[in-house]
Amino acid sequence: MTYSTLETFNNPTEDEVYLGRHVLAEFFECDPNTLNSMDKVEKYMVDAALECGATIVQKCFHMFNPYGVSGVVIISESHLAIHTWPELGYAAVDLFTCGSKCDPKVAYEFLKNKFSSKRANFTELKRGIISKETMKVSERPFEIMEQIQS
């Protein structure tokens, strides 16, 4: 098992590129009623995806008993995920986007506002740090026939 220091996730070298940006957001002191409404949470997550320019592919949301909502919006550029603890006024949100078109921090600001979070913070990690050499290989797609046969 290889545990990486967090620096590994954030410091591509000159010979490397990264595929995605992953914002891990912590929203504290939110409006509990918003966090416990599946309709509102789903709407705001979808709107957050659109606000940052993402293309929505699929979504699924679940309301827990007695309270709390979990949900994910899969976007062409990766995903947005949320878990809420209305009784604590807290929501854990992931905003993972690939490419330069979307800025996950736009979604962060949008949701912070919609959830009326009085105390919020985030960190951003780079995902898929790979060498520029490997990226060149991607210009020669692997054999499609091999996939079909496998």
Place this chain on the structure above:
Amino acid sequence: MTYSTLETFNNPTEDEVYLGRHVLAEFFECDPNTLNSMDKVEKYMVDAALECGATIVQKCFHMFNPYGVSGVVIISESHLAIHTWPELGYAAVDLFTCGSKCDPKVAYEFLKNKFSSKRANFTELKRGIISKETMKVSERPFEIMEQIQS
């Protein structure tokens, strides 16, 4: 906008507890055919959830054209998410679990094996670091009537 140092995500003080553990896994040099099969990716993600003792609530997976799979398994304990780049042999996987029942690292080892990843690493962040005082408040649930009326 409050950007937090990564230490904020990993060092609860004596007066704090955390709600969840979030393993961010990077699987490199995987079998590209596995990563490009939605059926296999979905099966392994579901199996990974079960392997680490999670309760599956919902799932949604999407196959991209010409290749790549994105998917999420929502579990009672949070979620497992994946995005694959078969052409690069890379998969970004999130294993976010709450409570002490599930160990996300069990799912990490399981998937590393199933994807035949020759180079993998992960980092773990704590989500929802809150004061023990706030946790006490959760023993007094917020007004349900207020939710219904809102």
